[in-house]
Amino acid sequence: AQSVSQHNHHVILSEAASLELGCNYSYGGTVNLFWYVQYPGQHLQLLLKYFSGDPLVKGIKGFEAEFIKSKFSFNLRKPSVQWSDTAEYFCAVYNAGKSTFGDGTTLTVKP
Amino acid sequence: GAGVSQTPSNKVTEKGKYVELRCDPISGHTALYWYRQSLGQGPEFLIYFQGTGAADDSGLPNDRFFAVRPEGSVSTLKIQRTERGDSAVYLCASSSVGGSDTQYFGPGTRLTVL
Numbered sequence: 001a002q003s004v005s006q007h008n009h010h011v012i013l014s015e016a017a018s019l020e021l022g023c024n025y026s027y028g029g030t031v032n033l034f035w036y037v038q039y040p041g042q043h044l045q046l047l048l049k050y051f052s053g054d055p056l057v058k059g060i061k062g063f064e065a066e067f068i069k070s071k072f073s074f075n076l077r078k079p080s081v082q083w084s085d086t087a088e089y090f091c092a093v094y095n096a097g098k099s100t101f102g103d104g105t106t107l108t109v110k111p
Numbered sequence: 112g113a114g115v116s117q118t119p120s121n122k123v124t125e126k127g128k129y130v131e132l133r134c135d136p137i138s139g140h141t142a143l144y145w146y147r148q149s150l151g152q153g154p155e156f157l158i159y160f161q162g163t164g165a166a167d168d169s170g171l172p173n174d175r176f177f178a179v180r181p182e183g184s185v186s187t188l189k190i191q192r193t194e195r196g197d198s199a200v201y202l203c204a205s206s207s208v209g210g211s212d213t214q215y216f217g218p219g220t221r222l223t224v225l
Contacts, residue, residue, distance in 0.1 A: 004153075032211040043114070044154070044202070044216040051211060090153050094211050097167045099144070101153030 002027035006102035021076040023091035032094040033074040039087045115217035123223045132188040134203030142209030146202040193224045
């Protein structure tokens with residue numbers, strides 16, 4: 001069975017700080033990896049996804065993630081966060097019709 | 112265009128009652144997913160439809176849970192004999208063709224079982 005682990009439950013940063021959120025998955029086969037974001041009062045929405053090819057994936061709003069197969073990791077990064085990045089972030093792995101999500105990381109950016 | 116919609120947005124019921132939760136996917140999307148999200152956790156997969164058929168229902172927790180999608184569009188998640196542990200936000204998502212295609216999520220239905 002596949003599983004996803006997000007190590008940081010709550011991260012607090014000041015504006016302009018750099019962000020890295022950890023995500024590790026356990027599944028030995030080919031996976032598709034996603035980061036979703038849920039802004040306060042809004043739906044879950046896709047930030048970025050990795051299927052194959054370049055392991056460095058760029059998404060919306062300046063976010064990027066790097067797939068490291070040897071470490072089963074797909075960490076999310078942003079060089080300089082803004083107050084508007086305050087949200088909950090979920091990592092997910094997809095395989096054969098089923099998506100498995102991590103428990104999420106709440107990011108609070110202080111102005 | 113219109114996104115995924117779910118009704119009702121909130122549902123409060125008593126233990127033992129029957130509830131139905133509705134999902135209207137994005138028009139033309141063939142794949143539809145149901146998830147359950149408990150407080151402090153990520154969405155948990157329940158069932159995946161491709162067209163009218165349930166391609167994978169392995170996430171349904173027990174036989175009190177059932178979902179249908181009779182015409183390949185709107186889906187209804189049905190919960191019989193509700194229990195307090197069923198309280199959660201039930202999310203629906205749709206995607207154009209299924210597979211690893213991007214899923215678009217609805218706002219969810221918050222179910223509270225008293």
